[in-house]
Amino acid sequence: MLEIRSARKVFYKGQADEKVALDGLSLKLATGEFGVVIGSNGAGKSSMLNAISGALVLDSGQIIINGDDVTDMPVHKRAVRLARVFQDPMKGTAASMTVAENMLLADLRSKKRTLRQGLNAARLATYKERLELLGLGLENRLDTRVELLSGGQRQSLSLIMAVGGSPDLLLLDEHTAALDPRTADIVMKATVRAVEALKLTTLMVTHNMQHAVDFGHSVIMLDAGKLRLEITGEEKAKVTVVDLIGHFSVKTDRMLLAS
Ligand SMILES: Nc1ncnc2c1ncn2[C@@H]1O[C@H](COP(=O)(O)OP(=O)(O)OP(=O)(O)O)[C@@H](O)[C@H]1O
Numbered sequence: 001m002l003e004i005r006s007a008r009k010v011f012y013k014g015q016a017d018e019k020v021a022l023d024g025l026s027l028k029l030a031t032g033e034f035g036v037v038i039g040s041n042g043a044g045k046s047s048m049l050n051a052i053s054g055a056l057v058l059d060s061g062q063i064i065i066n067g068d069d070v071t072d073m074p075v076h077k078r079a080v081r082l083a084r085v086f087q088d089p090m091k092g093t094a095a096s097m098t099v100a101e102n103m104l105l106a107d108l109r110s111k112k113r114t115l116r117q118g119l120n121a122a123r124l125a126t127y128k129e130r131l132e133l134l135g136l137g138l139e140n141r142l143d144t145r146v147e148l149l150s151g152g153q154r155q156s157l158s159l160i161m162a163v164g165g166s167p168d169l170l171l172l173d174e175h176t177a178a179l180d181p182r183t184a185d186i187v188m189k190a191t192v193r194a195v196e197a198l199k200l201t202t203l204m205v206t207h208n209m210q211h212a213v214d215f216g217h218s219v220i221m222l223d224a225g226k227l228r229l230e231i232t233g234e235e236k237a238k239v240t241v242v243d244l245i246g247h248f249s250v251k252t253d254r255m256l257l258a259s
């Protein structure tokens, strides 16, 4: 379970270019929930994920993960509880190493496990099983160098590597935004397969409204550092792209009226 309580973060406080990134943001995400985060550029989406991961230190407010207040916990301590995938498919993996070697590296980072045995048969079998979850055939390419994979395969590998340590929370910040539409759909489907199979509590930021409609249990809309809207349950099941875009245009209308 994730709880954000009255999170506030102001950049360049008191200066002419002061920016309120998070303005008393409160949010709850139940264990196993897959929340899709939407909102205009600058709404505070990445700031929220950074505050959860500890990369951003809040001015005030609290971050609670599975009942523990992690607000003052340093990034490296939180990292073992969190998995994160970023926009750039080149960043999450090492190009000149094989799929299996990359997964071994991820294991090293996320666990206290000893690597004395290296890529032994048991480990390779585990990696195969995890890659099968993605449905992309990567389980048959354990010895392929990552630079030979497509952007979509590579980003999906980043995802499965990130969640290998059974994290409390998976954070996805526009992880399909740098991919062409077809590849983005492939990575989204792989994401959902992995999230469902591993029952991961997930927060995914996206500007793709079709993805927000098609995937996840809830839609969370941020606006000016606050929670503007939360769509859950039956309402989420029925929501359309037009409905979601409508919530953006209400804001635009308000801005036009104000100007
Ligand atoms: N490191 C930083 N230094 C200064 N201002 C920042 C910093 N990070 C974010 N901001 C500001 O905080 C606000 C929220 O930014 P944030 O990156 O969280 O938005 P976002 O919703 O992720 O937008 P996008 O959809 O463009 O990714 C913006 O006004 C942004 O300019």
Ligand SMILES: [Mg+2]
Residues within 6 Å of the ligand: 045, 046, 047
């Ligand atoms: Mg962002």
